[in-house]
Amino acid sequence: MIKSIRPETVNIEAIKYAAIQTVDISLLRLDKIHPVISGNKWFKLKEYLKLAIEGNKKGIITFGGTWSNHIVATACATRSAGLSSIGIIRGEEPATFSQTLQDAQAFGMDLRFLNRAAFREASKAPDTFLPETNDWMVVPEGGKGESGVAGASSILDLVPDLDMYTHICCAVGTGTMLAGLTNAARPWQKLIGISSLKGEDGLTAAVSAMLKPGAARFSIFFDYHFGGYAKHPPALVDYMNQFFRQTRIPTDIVYTSKLLFGIEQLLHSGYFPENSKVLVIHSGGLQGNRSLKAGELIF
The missing domain is CATH 3.40.50.1100 (Rossmann fold)
Structure with a gap:
């Protein structure tokens, strides 16, 4: 894959x-x-990627901070697998993106910023904030979950x-x-x-x-x-x-x-x-x- x-x-x-x-x-x-897909990030992502492909999902939606290893790894892995990605980023959109976010964006990730309170709520109930979730695989921050x-x-x-x-x-x-x-x-x-x-x-x-x-x-x-x-x-x-x-x-x-x-x-x-x-x-x-x-x- x-x-x-x-x-x-x-x-x-x-x-x-x-x-x-x-x-x-x-x-x-x-x-x-x-x-890019360094260390344990690949292992925590690979089962989610498999499920996304088998389920004919458009891609992966996931969560992280401005320097998140998980965000840039997901962006790179989904692109390599022929999928799209959306990154929900903790905090207001900065005037200048971190190098991590620049890399994620270069890999095609759609970056969306939420203040910390909204980010916490979106992490708990992504359907409330993200109408696309039916067509996408939602991966918790850091790849947490049974598949991770x-x-x-x-x-x-x-x-x-x-x-x-x-x-x-x-x-x-x-x-x-x-x-x-x-x-x-x-x-x-x-x-x-x-x-x-x-x-x-x-x-x-x-x-x-x-x-x-x-x-x-x-x-x-x-x-x-x-x-x-x-x-x-x-x-x-x-x-x-x-x-x-x-x-x-x-x-x-x-x-x-x-x-x-x-x-x-x-x-x-x-x-x-x-x-x-x-x-x-x-x-x-x-x-x-x-x-x-x-x-x-x-x-």
Whole structure:
């Protein structure tokens, strides 16, 4: 359907954190699968795309912010699949579009802006705001939903020797990827989520509601958000640059940087038993780094 997606190009890289050698850390580089439909976004979209094509829909309507990885990935994926796309964007229309919105528009996405209150209502009841919904596939923000979870479950199909891992770790926004991974993991494996959200824990219940009977166990940590969703204080940017110097692996300001920082802190605290083998999912999203000023990142 989208021939430019080439999962065989994904690789798994070992990471060595300084002075921590009793735990093996491997990073699944989903950021390498496509220059635009990067990381977990492809997996959360692919089942929706399949349903849209099978249902003879005109295209996909979805939701997101001005720097949304999901918005630009949807725009690119739908165009590649021969479908149209409508993006409902959170906030008033800006005088100058972000690079993300410019890219989405270049891929043919029809961008429509709603203030935050209207955006929340439209997300809950799209039929009220969007008369086209009967002819279109509506995809929740971030690819959340049953089809998104099903697609995310296939991420682990890319992992050779999956059985050898004791822990599987990922960043958490909507919880869709964590739910998919937990459904697909072996019963003895422990799933670890690092939340990018600040506030009370609503994610644990949300993820639990998306799980199949007999799914593996999971935990979510909420201490490594650096101030909240998309917040990126200088300490986080410094960490991203430091991590790149050590590993030559780029991270993003919303998810993977906080994930890898959180994993490092858990290692230092002795959370993982000795000789654990930990698989960490790099979920892409690097395009969002373009919201930073030139020169803040060294990659």
